[in-house]
Amino acid sequence: MSEFSQSETQEPRPAVSRRGFLVSAGLATGVAAVGVGTGYAVAQAEAAQKAASGDLGQQKVPFYGKHQAGIETASQAYGTFLGWKLKPSTDREGAIRMMRLLTDDAARLTQGVPALPDNDPYLALNPARLTATFGFGPSFFTKLGLDSKIPTGFAELPAFSIDKLKPEFSGGDLVIQVGSDDPLSLSHAVRQLTRTARSFATILWSQSGFTSTPGAKPEGQTGRNLFGQVDGTVNPRTAEEFDAQVWAQGSPRWFDGGTSMVLRRIAMNLDTWDKLDEGSKELSVGRKLSNGAPLTGVNEFDPPNLAAKSDNGLPVIPSFAHMRRARTDDVTQKFLRRPLNYDEGINSDGSPNVGLLFAAYMANVSHQFVPVQQRLADLDLLNTWTTPIGSAVFALAPGCQPGGFIGEGLLS
């Protein structure tokens, strides 16, 4: 069979060990050196040519920065969340090694550069806004003796009366969130990150979902879920709003610029939902199905008039409407939603196995998320057709700079 040159003075090829490469070239700084042979170089050059034309595959989200990518990033078309449990042998030193390697993978893959090693490097060429984001569950802190560094307000959620949680969609020490506008690029990145993580941790669950393909829905309209609802209208958009709602402000200090994610898997019963007519569906949420406008408004982003009454004296937006129950006038309780739809095929009775991967991001879980979820658990007509079947919380570390790694402030 064919043979490799493994000399590190020549172009490294895929089978060169990452350890060797990291030693010789420095961690994740040698992007230009990561050619993997002539064929790869040609393909890489072809891909680079496309960059100038704004080609979708060549769109790249910067990896390094104050915050991790994949949070403020506009939702990609496809996403996967991976939940991991640390192996008993993974101590704090092991966790540092794991996060160094995962950081290295992510820094490369998101920029269209194969991981080290990456034995399918051609699948890395078209990242299509690929992001990889890392977070730690409450048990991660406890297992590694880091309880003193738990972010303010970060804890497992209380039990809610509506929950029917399944272990196969819940909990975890470590989360890896991956998103891309291309399903092939996503699948390859998940494979590479999994290959690294599985040396240190055991997979608990993998959950995948989608929004819409770029260009598939009208420009500027928020995406729809599988109930047909425009979903995600009330979200922070400016840097100031992100600072106020999403990014932790140094409490504790290592978490400055981080955020917390609540991931809820919400099963949706399309069979019963589809028995409703359009007006009834709109009353259950308080928004129009056509464009997501509040029932008292015309356009999606019109503020709702909660005091408005119809001719018969009842509120136009009913007391049980999801929108009325979820919203808050306390700006310190708002947060970012970045939901993905899931579709796992068809149950044996012909009903669809579909729902929402509800991912929410906030500086402080106890203060921002729990009160809203409690209100919705107490009363929300949408509960009639939805069931939370998975739940997990993770502290997403701040970003890092070249040479650093995600989680360094916590683990170092």
Place this chain on the structure above:
Amino acid sequence: MSEFSQSETQEPRPAVSRRGFLVSAGLATGVAAVGVGTGYAVAQAEAAQKAASGDLGQQKVPFYGKHQAGIETASQAYGTFLGWKLKPSTDREGAIRMMRLLTDDAARLTQGVPALPDNDPYLALNPARLTATFGFGPSFFTKLGLDSKIPTGFAELPAFSIDKLKPEFSGGDLVIQVGSDDPLSLSHAVRQLTRTARSFATILWSQSGFTSTPGAKPEGQTGRNLFGQVDGTVNPRTAEEFDAQVWAQGSPRWFDGGTSMVLRRIAMNLDTWDKLDEGSKELSVGRKLSNGAPLTGVNEFDPPNLAAKSDNGLPVIPSFAHMRRARTDDVTQKFLRRPLNYDEGINSDGSPNVGLLFAAYMANVSHQFVPVQQRLADLDLLNTWTTPIGSAVFALAPGCQPGGFIGEGLLS
């Protein structure tokens, strides 16, 4: 709650019965009449505005014609195959009713028009090259007393030594193949078609896969599978090639313009595949990973030189190479491949649950597909890393004209 006008002289709204509508407006010819209320009309107008700009969501594949869509159609980014078993109560009259209704659904949904009824009509607005294609398994003919109309060469595949078939991915009386460049549009269409089919049939399996998002890979390059291989180079491209390889030429007469599909679910072992270096991977197939060129050529579509020897006297394209085993000089044995990658997450040991939904289309299964598959079962180095775990064959009926339905030549 809100109320509907169900008068058929006004715009029908989603809850109007399909039966009533079909009677009053004629089957699937009343597309312009399918407004479903003011909000919907506004959203529809917005979507229509986009059509002029070549917006991805508004790209439509014609439904009616001599052949069904979704075969000659360039592969969409996402696809789902649904396998069904007829209910014992579904006789030939029932099958006619089912195919009339499925045809009506497909004729509407593929053109961005909600099905009747469609209680989530806003999800129908952006078809993004949506196609829906229908076919019948050998058992469909037998159950309905139609054995005399079985297409020439159409039969269950023989058992191959490499097969490890699982019932949950195999067989079926009816297949519905759905494809779209938008996963949300796809999910909605599958939901609508399932809602119709489940009155007449029971779901056996649902299998979903993907290629690449439009714009994510270099223009003109064939797509890659999860082994990183360019997959689908040798395919018919001209109308003449489709006539010679894919479209049945009137044997029996009702099948004129139809084709047969072989659907094989092929599990791929990425863990062992990734132990190979690039050169070894290339030898196993006989093509370069960089661009899919034969090992004796430079560009993807260069013809291979099977006689070429390397300096050591061995064939450049080895005797065990997939390409040498699969190819044929007999043009009457060629056929169309339209593979999708599948990624069902991660097994508990950390290995990826991935593979290929190998969909092949040919006029005559026995003459075109079986000899090739037999050669590959006998010898193909790729068998080392791949395992067929699902298999089914379906006769895809010819297309139909407005007022007709898919399968009319067989069932009427």
